[in-house]
Amino acid sequence: MLRQLKIVLATLAALVVLDIAVALVLTKAPASLRSFFDYGRSTPGKLTQWQDQPGLNGNLLKVAWLPDGLDHARKAFEAEPPGTGPVIRNYGMSFTIQMVETATGMLPGLRSSGILGPGAPPNYVYAAFLDDRAHRRPGDVVLFGILSKNVPGLASFSNQVWAFEQPAPFTYPIFRPDTAGGLTRTDPVVASFGDFRDPAKSAAFDAQIRTQDMLWTPEAFALPALDASPFARLLRRAFANDAIDARETAVTAHPLDGPMPWAEVLIRMIREIDRITREDGQTPVIMLIQSQGTDTAPLMKMLGPTLKELGIAYIATEETAPPTDARAFLPDGHLTPAVNKILARQFLDMPAVAAAAH
Amino acid sequence: MFFTQLSFWGFFLPVLGLAVVLPRLFGPYSRSLMLLAASWLSYAFWDWRFLGLLIVSTAVVWAIALRIEDAEGAARKRWLWLSLVFSIGLLGVFKYLNFFVDSFIGLMAAIGMPVTDDWAVRLILPLGISFYTFQTVGYTIDVYRRTLPAERSFANVALFASFFPTLASGPIQRAGDLLAQIRAPRPILWDDIGRGAVLCLLGLIKKIVIADALAPQVAAIYGADPSVVGGADVIYATWLFAIQIYCDFSGYTDIARGVARMLGFDLKYNFLQPYFATSPQEFWRRWHISLSTWLRDYLYIPLGGSRGGSAAIDRNLMITMLLGGLWHGAAWNFVAWGGFQGAVQVIQRRLGLKGRKPGQPVAGGIVGKLRHIVTVALFFQVTCYGWLLFRATSFDQIAAFTAHIFTAPLRTAGLISAPPVPALCGILFLLLWDLCAETADDQRFYMRWPLAVRACLWAAMIYLLAFGATTATSVFIYAKF
Numbered sequence: 001m002l003r004q005l006k007i008v009l010a011t012l013a014a015l016v017v018l019d020i021a022v023a024l025v026l027t028k029a030p031a032s033l034r035s036f037f038d039y040g041r042s043t044p045g046k047l048t049q050w051q052d053q054p055g056l057n058g059n060l061l062k063v064a065w066l067p068d069g070l071d072h073a074r075k076a077f078e079a080e081p082p083g084t085g086p087v088i089r090n091y092g093m094s095f096t097i098q099m100v101e102t103a104t105g106m107l108p109g110l111r112s113s114g115i116l117g118p119g120a121p122p123n124y125v126y127a128a129f130l131d132d133r134a135h136r137r138p139g140d141v142v143l144f145g146i147l148s149k150n151v152p153g154l155a156s157f158s159n160q161v162w163a164f165e166q167p168a169p170f171t172y173p174i175f176r177p178d179t180a181g182g183l184t185r186t187d188p189v190v191a192s193f194g195d196f197r198d199p200a201k202s203a204a205f206d207a208q209i210r211t212q213d214m215l216w217t218p219e220a221f222a223l224p225a226l227d228a229s230p231f232a233r234l235l236r237r238a239f240a241n242d243a244i245d246a247r248e249t250a251v252t253a254h255p256l257d258g259p260m261p262w263a264e265v266l267i268r269m270i271r272e273i274d275r276i277t278r279e280d281g282q283t284p285v286i287m288l289i290q291s292q293g294t295d296t297a298p299l300m301k302m303l304g305p306t307l308k309e310l311g312i313a314y315i316a317t318e319e320t321a322p323p324t325d326a327r328a329f330l331p332d333g334h335l336t337p338a339v340n341k342i343l344a345r346q347f348l349d350m351p352a353v354a355a356a357a358h
Numbered sequence: 359m360f361f362t363q364l365s366f367w368g369f370f371l372p373v374l375g376l377a378v379v380l381p382r383l384f385g386p387y388s389r390s391l392m393l394l395a396a397s398w399l400s401y402a403f404w405d406w407r408f409l410g411l412l413i414v415s416t417a418v419v420w421a422i423a424l425r426i427e428d429a430e431g432a433a434r435k436r437w438l439w440l441s442l443v444f445s446i447g448l449l450g451v452f453k454y455l456n457f458f459v460d461s462f463i464g465l466m467a468a469i470g471m472p473v474t475d476d477w478a479v480r481l482i483l484p485l486g487i488s489f490y491t492f493q494t495v496g497y498t499i500d501v502y503r504r505t506l507p508a509e510r511s512f513a514n515v516a517l518f519a520s521f522f523p524t525l526a527s528g529p530i531q532r533a534g535d536l537l538a539q540i541r542a543p544r545p546i547l548w549d550d551i552g553r554g555a556v557l558c559l560l561g562l563i564k565k566i567v568i569a570d571a572l573a574p575q576v577a578a579i580y581g582a583d584p585s586v587v588g589g590a591d592v593i594y595a596t597w598l599f600a601i602q603i604y605c606d607f608s609g610y611t612d613i614a615r616g617v618a619r620m621l622g623f624d625l626k627y628n629f630l631q632p633y634f635a636t637s638p639q640e641f642w643r644r645w646h647i648s649l650s651t652w653l654r655d656y657l658y659i660p661l662g663g664s665r666g667g668s669a670a671i672d673r674n675l676m677i678t679m680l681l682g683g684l685w686h687g688a689a690w691n692f693v694a695w696g697g698f699q700g701a702v703q704v705i706q707r708r709l710g711l712k713g714r715k716p717g718q719p720v721a722g723g724i725v726g727k728l729r730h731i732v733t734v735a736l737f738f739q740v741t742c743y744g745w746l747l748f749r750a751t752s753f754d755q756i757a758a759f760t761a762h763i764f765t766a767p768l769r770t771a772g773l774i775s776a777p778p779v780p781a782l783c784g785i786l787f788l789l790l791w792d793l794c795a796e797t798a799d800d801q802r803f804y805m806r807w808p809l810a811v812r813a814c815l816w817a818a819m820i821y822l823l824a825f826g827a828t829t830a831t832s833v834f835i836y837a838k839f
Binding site for chain 1: 582583816818820
């Protein structure tokens with residue numbers, strides 16, 4: 001037993017020495033290697049680090065807050081000269097930006113504006129669409145992007161809860177089906193960057209995500225003091241990602257029942273988008289972005305029938321970029337420029353978009 | 359509940375605690391009973407409906423083995439056949455019924471007489487059925503051959519069949535090894551815990567850091583349209599798959615052996631640096647040893663083995679390897695893989711090439727060593743072609759990929775991407791580990807090193823595991839066999 005105890009203690013000592021050595025090496029290491037080890041920093045640790053060092057690469061503290069996005073959209077809308085023709089109102093994320101930018105590259109006359117968030121889940125996009133209603137005109141094309149990988153975010157208030165490696169703290173409401181066939185909106189306590197910096201609101205929001213956010217995991221938030229150790233950061237990254245994946249899988253597995261019936265929620269969103277845009281004389285276009293891999297929400301399967309029933313124009317990326325075809329995706333998971341070109345062509349060929357271009 | 363999931367370790371640690379404490383309080387047999395309960399519980403955790411099947415099949419095998427022991431002459435043989443028909447029949451129904459139904463439907467469609475499969479019974483494959491069936495079949499044959507006495511205690515046979523570290527993916531245990539240890543349990547020593555922990559650590563590195571990290575690269579190419587990929591893509595993906603499947607399966611085996619060791623059981627080696635083989639015969643002395651020796655003892659030798667004429671030996675080899683391929687899964691590509699393995703062994707035999715034995719020194723000085731390295735590298739390509747057959751999802755893919763390899767070996771469709779850095783570190787570590795084991799001809803080569811060096815090694819391995827541990831949720835490849 002003494003021999004075993006000796007080897008255990010010696011191994012622990014060696015592990016501590018190795019950890020200190022790695023921490024020292026990382027101070028001089030290339031940024032990419034430092035980032036690799038920093039991905040495992042706790043969520044509070046990352047947020048504090050961004051606050052303390054605003055110039056840090058990858059700082060997402062101020063991005064995509066909804067009030068800022070709405071304000072920006074309002075200003076852009078008010079700056080549009082009289083007689084401005086139809087505009088593409090883009091509500092989505094990087095995928096919709098890339099497609100629209102490709103389309104505007106192919107047809108420079110096309111005008112677009114939008115409210116977009118990095119890794120934005122559909123509830124963010126939907127809230128942006130609802131709250132920005134006053135800043136659209138008849139004839140506009142409303143592009144609404146749904147990214148399959150982010151569908152579990154419907155059960156969350158903020159990317160800081162479930163986007164562990166890049167926990168952008170911007171917030172959004174959670175929508176749940178009500179008995180009247182609509183959606184009930186629950187807003188986060190922290191709605192703006194100003195709120196985020198308010199200690200009282202921040203504390204209240206912390207309590208809100210712990211109790212009401214289905215994707216909240218202790219592994220991502222607990223014991224930020226361990227962030228000093230690269231070894232602990234590596235372990236946290238593995239455990240936090242694993243725990244969040246498990247929660248996302250649990251959401252994805254129940255499209256029509258359970259605490260977050262995501263397909264039902266999306267269907268109701270689509271019906272409401274259809275109703276509002278038609279009332280306002282606009283044309284909705286839904287972009288269903290199927291992420292790479294086979295483990296994300298099957299968008300076309302669940303939403304295709306509703307889109308066809310309502311006669312809504314849509315782009316389903318899986319028809320051009322099957323999720324199992326590695327050639328269609330860049331290493332970071334985005335679609336290749338070639339795929340975006342095909343999607344942009346499909347978009348431009350839609351009659352409402354063609355009309356907007358003229 | 360797989361070894362890479364925290365839930366397994368949450369289950370295992372209390373079991374280990376009980377395994378240490380119970381024998382001191384209630385005698386050594388209490389540990390066996392507790393382990394049986396734990397094994398059944400873990401199986402029920404996977405799917406409780408199949409626990410009944412496991413218990414019933416074990417009970418039948420146990421009862422018939424007792425009959426075999428008491429019977430003589432023709433009656434003895436009848437009981438053996440009854441046991442074999444029962445065990446292999448169950449395996450056939452659960453593992454191969456869907457396969458034969460699909461093949462029949464495909465055949466009928468091909469000859470212009472399509473049939474619907476509304477009537478077909480679709481069955482789920484019970485976890486570990488191939489492994490526990492082979493164990494119980496081996497036990498029954500051993501009793502028939504009188505190499506072992508029939509076990510009187512049902513609990514002992516049940517633990518032998520369902521011992522949780524080996525239940526899902528082996529290694530396939532012989533009654534002479536494991537049942538003997540169950541009958542005469544020994545106390546768990548601190549040394550067992552230490553050795554077991556090292557095996558578990560090594561296995562987790564192989565599985566999590568290497569195999570799981572390579573899986574997406576392999577899947578990207580094997581999941582792509584075969585008409586688009588280039589020969590270089592196929593070669594690259596197949597090399598990676600060779601590493602992936604080795605790390606996946608030998609990683610599982612290491613953990614199974616480590617867990618068993620901590621519980622006081624010694625399981626034999628299942629892998630001996632297989633990619634250092636220089637011939638098909640040597641490969642099967644190094645790869646999945648528990649299966650290859652099972653097939654040798656219970657299939658190849660009863661078929662006639664190496665006795666008889668050359669054609670008879672070739673036939674025996676082919677039958678053995680074809681059935682060995684089919685054992686892996688109910689799909690024609692596994693049959694093709696088995697056929698390929700049989701064919702290369704037949705070719706080796708026909709060419710009169712003698713296989714090395716693992717650990718046999720390389721003679722001939724530097725020239726001999728260089729020749730040896732070249733032979734290892736060349737034979738690795740042969741092994742990899744076998745893995746292509748194994749990994750492929752259709753014969754069309756096999757045909758297209760084979761054509762790409764030979765007609766456009768340098769062409770790529772841009773599907774090649776480098777494995778993650780932790781996986782590369784893991785592969786380098788494993789290469790060094792296997793080299794040390796091979797050159798020392800000792801799987802525990804590190805025990806010759808001073809304590810301080812070993813402590814540094816374990817610390818580095820723990821760090822490497824943390825470095826590569828991302829989201830280890832994928833299941834073991836061999837769990838579906």
